[in-house]
């Protein structure tokens with residue numbers, strides 16, 4: 001009994017030592033690759049951290065609208081909405097609590113009331129910074145909001161400077177009186193050491209990243225497929241907004257909720273072999289009717305791989321967009337990465353997007369349990 005278990009422990013020790021050895025080689029390279037901004041956090045092989053504070057201002061019927069009425073419980077008040085209410089918002093983020101202070105970014109998404117007292121909701125959002133303190137990119141969050149107390153949302157993924165970010169966003173009420181309510185929004189982000197080696201959609205660091213990725217023998221793959229969406233056949237408007245842009249071939253009113261199940265083919269011809277399906281919901285979150293918050297599952301059976309990835313992020317109806325992969329199943333369990341979606345044909349009820357799905361398996365996946 002004792003011998004095999006001792007042998008196993010020894011093997012485990014060797015494996016752990018090998019892994020630690022590999023990890024210990026990383027810090028100097030990571031430092032060279034990213035030239036971390038010392039004032040912004042540390043990057044000493046334990047990863048990099050960044051904290052930012054912004055202020056979110058929300059005005060009912062101006063920056064946020066109820067698009068689906070709730071059905072039970074509390075009524076509509078400054079801080080409550082009936083159970084099941086779907087609220088869609090696009091709120092500016094400013095650098096101080098003063099609504100007139102400089103705008104640093106935007107928070108867009110939706111909240112679904114999930115308590116009968118009308119105080120709690122499930123929120124899906126994308127928080128975008130336009131260069132605040134030199135940071136440009138977005139983080140996607142999904143979590144619970146308590147309207148009158150601080151709430152923490154986990155960060156599921158990011159794009160741009162926030163690619164592969166983890167962490168949380170804390171939202172705390174500052175002023176709930178009056179028509180415009182203000183919340184303090186603190187972003188607490190963390191990049192694990194491997195984030196430096198993951199493939200990026202910006203050219204920055206990519207040479208170092210790919211050679212380091214090869215060195216660490218982590219896996220990455222790119223899958224290209226074509227998404228075919230046909231209005232009233234594979235996708236439907238289930239809740240119509242009525243603010244901002246009208247309904248057209250390329251725009252939808254603010255707050256419109258669209259639900260789809262679209263085939264993914266190997267080539268742009270819709271008769272080419274099917275490699276999977278993308279299903280989900282897209283909510284219009286801009287008043288020009290062109291931008292959406294997308295929550296979807298992409299299932300693939302392609303090049304011997306089978307599984308799904310979940311995505312949550314921003315999409316654009318007529319321009320290329322990038323949204324993060326926030327999880328996976330099957331052969332894509334533990335993957336991270338991003339999807340670049342480029343419209344090929346977007347001027348009609350039949351829309352085609354090319355999806356380049358960039359997936360990355362972080363080094364720890366070797367040790368993580370499978371299904």
Ligand SMILES: *[C@@H]1O[C@H](CO)[C@@H](O)[C@H](O)[C@H]1NC(C)=O
Pocket residue numbers: 060061
């Ligand atoms: C917002 O608009 C709706 C629909 O027009 C209206 O019923 C509601 O009273 C408005 N709410 C506020 C706070 O202005």
Ligand SMILES: *[C@@H]1O[C@H](CO)[C@@H](O)[C@H](O)[C@H]1NC(C)=O
Pocket residue numbers: 062063092103
């Ligand atoms: C939000 O910020 C943008 C850009 O600074 C500005 O044009 C817009 O008017 C602001 N929206 C509100 C509701 O203040």
Ligand SMILES: *[C@@H]1O[C@H](CO)[C@@H](O)[C@H](O)[C@H]1NC(C)=O
Pocket residue numbers: 037038039040133134
């Ligand atoms: C480093 O961070 C500081 C403070 O946030 C900022 O002013 C500066 O531009 C940053 N430098 C670089 C090289 O990103």
Ligand SMILES: *[C@@H]1O[C@H](CO)[C@@H](O)[C@H](O)[C@H]1NC(C)=O
Pocket residue numbers: 231232349
């Ligand atoms: C889709 O269905 C809606 C509602 O029935 C209708 O108003 C719209 O014209 C239809 N659009 C197309 C392109 O079929």
